[in-house]
Amino acid sequence: MSGALPRIGVAGIHGHGATHVAAARGLEASGRARLAAVADHRPPEADLGDVAVFTDATDMIARADLDVVVLSTPMHTHLPLARAALEAGAHVLLEKPPTPTRADFHALVGASERTGRAVQVGFQSLGSQAVPFVRGLLADGAIGEFTGFGALGTWLRTESYWTRAPWAGRRVLDGSSVVDGAVTNPLAHATATALAVAGATAEDAVSGLRLDLHRANAIEADDTSSFVAGLPGGRTLAGALVLTAPRRSEPCVIVHGSAGRIVLWYTLDLVQVSTPGSNLAWTTSHARTNLLANLVEHAVAGEALLAPLAATGAFMRVLEAVRTADEPRRIDPSYVTRAASPDGDHLVVADVEAWSERVVTEGRTFAELGAPWAVGP
Numbered sequence: 001m002s003g004a005l006p007r008i009g010v011a012g013i014h015g016h017g018a019t020h021v022a023a024a025r026g027l028e029a030s031g032r033a034r035l036a037a038v039a040d041h042r043p044p045e046a047d048l049g050d051v052a053v054f055t056d057a058t059d060m061i062a063r064a065d066l067d068v069v070v071l072s073t074p075m076h077t078h079l080p081l082a083r084a085a086l087e088a089g090a091h092v093l094l095e096k097p098p099t100p101t102r103a104d105f106h107a108l109v110g111a112s113e114r115t116g117r118a119v120q121v122g123f124q125s126l127g128s129q130a131v132p133f134v135r136g137l138l139a140d141g142a143i144g145e146f147t148g149f150g151a152l153g154t155w156l157r158t159e160s161y162w163t164r165a166p167w168a169g170r171r172v173l174d175g176s177s178v179v180d181g182a183v184t185n186p187l188a189h190a191t192a193t194a195l196a197v198a199g200a201t202a203e204d205a206v207s208g209l210r211l212d213l214h215r216a217n218a219i220e221a222d223d224t225s226s227f228v229a230g231l232p233g234g235r236t237l238a239g240a241l242v243l244t245a246p247r248r249s250e251p252c253v254i255v256h257g258s259a260g261r262i263v264l265w266y267t268l269d270l271v272q273v274s275t276p277g278s279n280l281a282w283t284t285s286h287a288r289t290n291l292l293a294n295l296v297e298h299a300v301a302g303e304a305l306l307a308p309l310a311a312t313g314a315f316m317r318v319l320e321a322v323r324t325a326d327e328p329r330r331i332d333p334s335y336v337t338r339a340a341s342p343d344g345d346h347l348v349v350a351d352v353e354a355w356s357e358r359v360v361t362e363g364r365t366f367a368e369l370g371a372p373w374a375v376g377p
Ligand SMILES: NC(=O)c1ccc[n+]([C@@H]2O[C@H](COP(=O)([O-])OP(=O)(O)OC[C@H]3O[C@@H](n4cnc5c(N)ncnc54)[C@H](O)[C@@H]3O)[C@@H](O)[C@H]2O)c1
Pocket: 011, 012, 013, 014, 015, 016, 017, 039, 040, 041, 042, 055, 056, 057, 058, 071, 072, 073, 074, 075, 077, 095, 096, 097, 122, 123, 124, 165, 185
């Protein structure tokens, strides 16, 4: 890179992409980079001054002479756009999940190696200092021998959420995989963060995956899911990832130990440590580095990436298993109720919060635990 400020281009500026535009503006304000271009099929709502505006990411990548490209577009566009950006010489911040298939993931890892350009994946919780802090606690024996991990997310999604975009809730769109279910998309951060805390990020770190995928909504993908994965050292990761809860609770990663438990509230950067004999958890709050800022520092000064593509291999293994699994089982409507929220109606599965808590504390799936809506008649 020359001495000039790194030039950032953001593709997909509505939806989640708005946060990347704001982050690029923040870097501009602190004199570390410049927002040079944006691209979206829908024009920007605000006047962006001298920022070049494109209607398609491909055009922006080809014409805007960028050092860093942010891709916050739907998942099925990730591989072609990321590859084009790498081949144009840019580093890429690619929104999660990185790609819809493991084969695409391998192709992207290859493109990154071939071009010598980095791909950072938008798992923003991996920018939190809470993750290395928990790893340090485990290494120091703060909860004794750690035996297992949990990834817990119980959220609600309105019925209109599933109709907001053609790819929403689909497993396949126009012949391409999109895998837009609870495990792989809205609550993907829970699994990715748990794997990072466990130090199990490489592709071969996950084995013997038992998936238990269900759906209450009229969608193809899963909205009420659990899984148990084998990790190195005989440990397990149990996930309960649900979009059919009566409320949105903060999601967390749990580590079970022989002498206590750690809970990482990964959206809040909070860590709670509970040990036998104390009634209240010891709680600490941690700083977080923005992933775009980290990628810019990588481009300028070779700083290590916080969420590099290669470290999402284990997550991609889970995604691939979900992609190639049988269709999620439809939950019998007698276990589903409709509830109102300020954003619209949403479906609630009977006792799903309690069953989810059991998944992550007992290390068994909904069906293995005998949740009536998971085992069928
Ligand atoms: N990290 C997070 O917390 C987080 C949160 C939400 C979404 N996401 C991810 O961000 C990505 C986008 O999700 P979203 O919910 O914002 O989707 P969205 O459909 O709301 O927005 C995507 C935007 O991309 C634009 N777009 C699509 N193809 C384009 C192209 N070829 N060129 C330029 N613009 C294009 C669309 O017009 C739209 O404005 C997905 O990968 C999603 O999983 C991440």
